[in-house]
Amino acid sequence: MPIILKDIKKIYPGSKEPVIEGLNLTIKDGSFTVLLGPSGCGKTTTLRMIAGLEDVTEGTITVDNTDITRMEPGDRNLAMVFQNYAIYPHMSVKGNIEFGLKNYKMTKEQIAQRIKDVLELTGLTEFANRMPNQLSGGQRQRVALARAISKSPKAFLMDEPLSNLDAKLRNQMRSELIQMFKQMETTFVYVTHDQVEALTMATDIVVMHNGKIMQQGSPKEIYRNPQNIFVAQFIGDPGMNVFLLDDGNYIGFKPRGLRSSGSDRDFSFEADLLTSEFLGFDYQYTFETGMGRIVMRSIDELEPDNHYRLYVQDADLFFFDKDQNVCEPFAIGGLKGVYHADE
Amino acid sequence: MSIKKRIFRVLECVLLIILFVMFIFPFYWTLITSVKGLYEAVAYPPTFWPSEFHFENYAQAWKHADFAHFGKNSIFMSVGATIILMLSCTMAAYGFARFEFKGKKGLFFLMMADIVIPAQVIFLPIFVMYSKMKLLNTYASYFFLFVYSGGVIFFLRNAFKQVPAELVEAARLDGASEFSVMFRVMLPAVKPFMITQIMLSFISKWNGYFWIQTLTTNDHIRTLPIAMNRLSSIGEEFISAWNVTMAGNVMLMAPLLILYIFANRQIKVAFIGNGIK
Numbered sequence: 345m346p347i348i349l350k351d352i353k354k355i356y357p358g359s360k361e362p363v364i365e366g367l368n369l370t371i372k373d374g375s376f377t378v379l380l381g382p383s384g385c386g387k388t389t390t391l392r393m394i395a396g397l398e399d400v401t402e403g404t405i406t407v408d409n410t411d412i413t414r415m416e417p418g419d420r421n422l423a424m425v426f427q428n429y430a431i432y433p434h435m436s437v438k439g440n441i442e443f444g445l446k447n448y449k450m451t452k453e454q455i456a457q458r459i460k461d462v463l464e465l466t467g468l469t470e471f472a473n474r475m476p477n478q479l480s481g482g483q484r485q486r487v488a489l490a491r492a493i494s495k496s497p498k499a500f501l502m503d504e505p506l507s508n509l510d511a512k513l514r515n516q517m518r519s520e521l522i523q524m525f526k527q528m529e530t531t532f533v534y535v536t537h538d539q540v541e542a543l544t545m546a547t548d549i550v551v552m553h554n555g556k557i558m559q560q561g562s563p564k565e566i567y568r569n570p571q572n573i574f575v576a577q578f579i580g581d582p583g584m585n586v587f588l589l590d591d592g593n594y595i596g597f598k599p600r601g602l603r604s605s606g607s608d609r610d611f612s613f614e615a616d617l618l619t620s621e622f623l624g625f626d627y628q629y630t631f632e633t634g635m636g637r638i639v640m641r642s643i644d645e646l647e648p649d650n651h652y653r654l655y656v657q658d659a660d661l662f663f664f665d666k667d668q669n670v671c672e673p674f675a676i677g678g679l680k681g682v683y684h685a686d687e
Numbered sequence: 688m689s690i691k692k693r694i695f696r697v698l699e700c701v702l703l704i705i706l707f708v709m710f711i712f713p714f715y716w717t718l719i720t721s722v723k724g725l726y727e728a729v730a731y732p733p734t735f736w737p738s739e740f741h742f743e744n745y746a747q748a749w750k751h752a753d754f755a756h757f758g759k760n761s762i763f764m765s766v767g768a769t770i771i772l773m774l775s776c777t778m779a780a781y782g783f784a785r786f787e788f789k790g791k792k793g794l795f796f797l798m799m800a801d802i803v804i805p806a807q808v809i810f811l812p813i814f815v816m817y818s819k820m821k822l823l824n825t826y827a828s829y830f831f832l833f834v835y836s837g838g839v840i841f842f843l844r845n846a847f848k849q850v851p852a853e854l855v856e857a858a859r860l861d862g863a864s865e866f867s868v869m870f871r872v873m874l875p876a877v878k879p880f881m882i883t884q885i886m887l888s889f890i891s892k893w894n895g896y897f898w899i900q901t902l903t904t905n906d907h908i909r910t911l912p913i914a915m916n917r918l919s920s921i922g923e924e925f926i927s928a929w930n931v932t933m934a935g936n937v938m939l940m941a942p943l944l945i946l947y948i949f950a951n952r953q954i955k956v957a958f959i960g961n962g963i964k
């Protein structure tokens with residue numbers, strides 16, 4: 345059964361402006377849903393409202409058709425994994441898991457069995473009696489995961505759980521999380537501002553901006569068919585190049601859709617090459633168009649300090665209306681300038 | 688090691704030795720004087736090692752200062768006041784650290800005022816009040832003084848505030864009740880601070896002189912520090928029995944030393960073994 349957020353509004357006590365308003369979101373049962381967006385867009389706030397750690401100003405949240413909007417966090421049967429692990433420093437690994445289970449109606453034997461199972465699953469068996477300060481960052485995060493798993497929750501809520509780990513460990517934990525997700529067949533709600541994390545792990549991505557949902561879809565949908573300029577420019581490495589046109593509409597193309605050669609039928613414009621960075625597999629070039637800078641990713645090697653005509657094939661063009669939403673192709677008029685959504 | 692470093696080390700050692708002597712010498716002096724004879728204790732020049740050991744000084748001190756009565760009072764009142772103080776202040780500090788409520792700012796201000804106003808300013812009204820309530824010379828009158836301390840509340844509130852909010856949130860998600868959050872998550876997380884505060888509280892009650900002296904008119908609830916006065920008046924004409932006085936002082940200090948040694952280890956374990964990270 346899904347988690348449904350309906351007409352959610354959130355105003356933090358002491359402030360007047362809502363940080364979230366009119367938020368409607370359905371998190372599909374058994375999905376790995378990633379809330380993705382720039383810093384301050386309200387991802388954590390949304391997750392904490394689901395967990396019950398933050399009051400909902402207006403609207404309702406339901407899980408399995410049960411209204412949980414005003415329910416105590418402990419009664420929601422959800423588990424949360426925090427960015428800084430939040431494992432109890434004065435309890436052993438075992439104690440950390442046991443603490444939550446004791447509040448359930450379970451016998452001593454059931455608890456012991458459950459602890460044994462989760463420790464095995466997370467590869468922590470040999471650390472069962474260690475104190476948290478005798479564990480590495482990765483092991484601590486694993487304890488937090490074990491604690492969450494042990495409760496067999498209806499959903500796992502995770503707020504940037506990997507951001508405190510170094511790059512290598514992060515990759516490793518990422519694949520472990522994916523495996524865990526496949527084994528559990530439970531809903532995961534995962535917050536991050538790292539699009540690589542989102543694209544690799546999610547079944548569903550929810551892109552947020554200023555407390556609003558900009559687009560929800562599978563990683564492929566989000567990547568290939570951005571619904572608006574914000575998503576187009578936020579996703580991708582780097583994001584989409586967008587021109588504002590004289591008539592107020594926009595056109596865009598991805599850095600990989602830009603070519604240094606093409607035919608007369610293609611959309612084209614002139615630009616000076618400013619910088620080139622060799623990235624191993626390909627190059628990243630920055631051009632000055634006279635109306636602003638654009639970026640190109642290409643395996644072609646270009647001469648530095650040169651003047652170029654750049655081409656985009658029709659299939660690689662994206663069209664946006666005055667409201668910055670994707671629309672039917674139109675005849676391209678004069679270019680007014682390069683546009684960045686975040687400026 | 689460079690010469691500069693070596694000189695630095697030597698200076699460091701010398702300084703440590705000076706400090707050591709400064710702190711240890713009074714202890715040493717008290718200890719050896721407590722076993723000297725009546726005349727040797729006041730002899731000039733003083734001796735640094737007793738020529739004879741008079742352990743009976745301790746028996747004398749015990750008898751004359753009535754350790755049985757005053758010692759019992761000291762233990763009962765110090766332990767009792769510390770328990771009462773810690774119970775009430777921990778809960779108040781927890782409230783200030785964790786909850787938002789109407790009048791919080793005002794209450795906090797009142798609490799801070801308690802830190803600034805010295806006891807000497809309020810003892811007279813308290814004395815008058817106790818006397819009218821017929822509470823003078825009762826244990827209750829003493830314990831009432833310690834249901835509350837702005838300093839302790841402030842200290843513990845800051846300790847509670849340092850505990851990461853996520854710990855409490857994790858506990859709430861684990862279905863823990865408010866009491867469980869307090870006793871099983873928050874208190875263990877601030878254990879070193881609690882132990883420090885219990886120590887400080889106990890020491891100040893054990894050594895406390897002012898309140899007991901001002902709020903009593905007889906010996907019923909008086910404690911050891913006051914009883915020590917009696918020891919200087921024994922001895923012979925023109926010679927105070929310093930040896931017996933020192934023996935009394937050693938017995939007065941001993942529990943604190945033992946407590947310190949024990950708690951010191953506890954504090955270290957708590958800080959190093961269980962640091963909040």
Ligand SMILES: Nc1ncnc2c1ncn2[C@@H]1O[C@H](COP(=O)(O)OP(=O)(O)OP(=O)(O)O)[C@@H](O)[C@H]1O
Binds near residue numbers: 356363381386387
């Ligand atoms: N306790 C609070 N009181 C007032 N405002 C808050 C509080 N917590 C967050 N905010 C505000 O709400 C907005 C959303 O914050 P939130 O923490 O949900 O962002 P986020 O998307 O998780 O960002 P990040 O990626 O940096 O973690 C921000 O503008 C933030 O300043």
Ligand SMILES: [Mg+2]
Binds near residue numbers: 387388389
């Ligand atoms: Mg956040």
